[in-house]
Amino acid sequence: MELQVKDKVFMLAASSKGLGYGIARELAKDGAIVCLASRTETELKLAAKKLHQETGAEVFPFVMDAASPDSILNWTNAVINRFERIDGLLVNAGGPPAGGFQDFTDNDWLKAFELTLMSAVRMIHAVLPSMKANGGSILTITSMSVKEPIETLLLSNVFRSGVTSLVKSLAKELAPHQVRVNNLMPGRIDTDRVRSLDQIKAQQSDLPVEDIQKANCKTIPLGRYGSTDEFGKAGAFLLSEAASYITGASLQVDGGLIKTVW
Structure with a gap:
């Protein structure tokens, strides 16, 4: 199956390693232009170099903090100034700390809100002017916890569920603009x-x-x-034109771990 992403521009948050890098790698292998973002400049430069050497794709790295509104906007503007369009966005950020209800202060909750939910809101808001003009695809990464809450990940359980609701709401709102919005749930x-x-x-x-x-x-x-390569293939598919009739969906990549029917 061809992803039909050659020369298309994809922004991928938290993509210097792990799940984000796995998706970036699959898109790059099919000829996409990948705009990597990460808070850590050293890791980001190494990832960009490795990805270019492996795939020959054009890679545009940018230091970005997902919890900072200004940082998200600066990243988006840099990509538009460089490529004049955005065809796809991966919404991704590091997870909030583990712990139970009694472990967290109000400040912990606010930080997790900014990092996990508001980062998604702000990234999507930033790319919409370009995507509404040309169409595009948005993919969020949440967690299997949105279907089965994980005991030690209360902050993640709460705010990633909010991201999933955001995806479902935006899928309907943005469909007339030919912008697809989906969610990927790693196990x-x-x-x-x-x-x-x-x-x-x-x-x-x-x-x-x-x-x-x-x-x-x-x-x-x-x-x-699972491996990041396996996860990356699923993510690249949902971002690509190969999934052109899929929107508002949440796909689990979990080896069958999630037990719920829906």
């Missing part, structure tokens, strides 16, 4: 974030992290964690 994908959460659980349980990972794999019907 246990082998990323730094998931490894960190496994390490936290191992410390709390006083067990080797390998035991935690083995126990987790037993709950996954496919019996293993």
